[in-house]
Amino acid sequence: MFLAPDGDEVAIASAAAEFLADAMPIDRLHGADGGDMGAPLRQSLGEMGWFALALPENQGGSGLSAVEHVLFFREVGRQCGPVDVLAQSLAAMVATDDTMRAAILSGEAGVALAVNDGAGLRLLGSPDATYALHVSREQARLLSITDIVAPARPALDPATSMRVAEGAAQAPVAETTGEHVWRMGELGAAAMLVGIAEAALDLIVDYAKVRETFGRKIGAYQAVRHPCADMALRAEAARCQLWYAAAAIKEERGDAAVHLDAAKHLANQAAIANADTNIQLHGGIGVTDEHHAHLMLKHALVLGKLFGSKRTLLGRLVNSKVED
């Protein structure tokens, strides 16, 4: 038993961190077109094999597990990475024909995420995507969206553009049944939220060590240091539960879903509460557009709704049981 990244896992996490800090830094979101995963970014992620991490080797993947999957997506979250990075990785698990799968893995064909919105579908991610992935607990479907009409909606989150599809959904071009894709989606979203919760904590801890009022660093005031300690606690709880859930899925334990729901719920809470406190403790600078603080809040709000939001997770958790 060891419940933290170990050996090769550490190497993969730091390779991901290094690559993403360069290819997809959070600073990109301060520019005009920094959102989504446009073709160049998609292809560079594809080239490095990041979409193939948890895919079996016989399907052109790296044959790694849910553990490497969360380590990668936690780093994606730290940079407020777009939702379509997750959609792209999951779509590779759904594609049934080799050419389609290869186009997705290489980043040649883009994938947006489709979510239920009232009676229709809302599409999150790059407008140049070829496919949209729609995932439920029962099945995952890949839809072709090149021909659909989907007017853009003004997105609160600069990382994720949104469109609402008009007309009836088309027949899927590929689909799988079962819970696997949903679980990898839930894990990925939870990991991104943990990344945000940690990044928000890092930002305020750095700032509280340098910002001075009344002749002292603000980190010396209990009104600042105690909420920072609470942020550390939320991040720690969500992270440890994420590790447990990922390992439980890797080991195919019977109670993996319970741990996963707890992980997603804790990650939702930690990311939003930490992003909130991070803004507050920065004072005025925290509400400015050029600061990263609001990007974390806005992205956490989007991720909090994907693959299990508060009500559905709590509804499942209340009657669920762990095995040992």
Place this chain on the structure above:
Amino acid sequence: MDLQYSDADRAFRERARSWLATAVPREPRPAHGAAAAQFDRDWQRKQYEHGWAGVAWPKEFGGLGLTGLQQVIWYEELARARAPHYINTTYIALMHAGPTLIARGTEEQKAFHLPKILSGEALWCQGFSEPNAGSDLASLKTRGRVEGDAIFVNGSKMWTTDAKYADYQELLIRTDPASERHKGLTWLIGDMKAPGIDIKPIRTMLQDEHVNLVFYDEVRIPLADVVGEVNKGWSTALSTLSFERGLGFIGDQLDLYERVCRAIDLAGKVRLETGKLAIEDDGIAQKLASLKADALAIRSMTLAHITESDRTGDPGPKGSLMKLIVTATHKGLSETVGEMLGWDFLEFDGDRSTHPWTYDYLWSWVFTISGGTSEIQREITADRLLELPRAR
């Protein structure tokens, strides 16, 4: 203890209600920019021309000389009539620059500026905070050099709301270079058109550019525009802050109940992802009910404080408690509505009229940070109301 309004109060409410019923502008206020400032000036001018300007000002300075309770009535009627929000580009002039001049200004200053403020001709901004002086205002560094009959100002202010549209500003600077903290400061009336002033907007997470960095390069301000005394500006600044912390948020205080009710109506119409109406969800229903209780308490606190200060003439140290509960209730309400609205809540284009709840949610942090952060309001409460020992 009683809840009776006097005949005079009831008559005042009737008069206000009937005037507002026809006078309130029908067209919505533009969200940003010069058009918004012009709209505010026009609305202020209209109130002035019909004898409704300066609800909080004494009669001898052109105001209405209302009691605190009558001011409450006025803001309740504004809300009922869906009048333009009172926190707009006229806010600083009416709510603290004017009252500061009335309390501390010279006869010439009062005669020149007060009528312009009341009529909407002059808009003001507040140039107190700096990049390194917010909560700790007394650490400010913008310098003023006294030379002959003028002060030459150099440095920069930050966060100055609506600086671009203001005609004048409340400018707090350090005129004694050897001084520290509260000593050696001077409160000036700054003419925003003076040469040497450069304004750079700061974009916020609400996608607006209302706040600004203001740079001063040898800006000449006549000594006649000092309010209070040179090097004794802290005492003038304390008056300004006391107006800000007194009834500064009165409209929002009284408006919250209305907004909670609107949220409850909405909860009866929108469905959660579970398929239930929002109001059928216990979590949401209980939060909304609890917010309603808070909103009622806020109104009761307002009435208790105001009728007390109408008697004693002293606003007391409870303004910080008020800001804490108003900002927390505002935030709780925005979060609860956010849970109800689903994906629509995550749409935003910077316009309050098309995305009111998302706008208000983002505004929550402006509310808990500007005008003294919540942390500082708790410090003030612990210091002044509870007289606890200080760590600072």
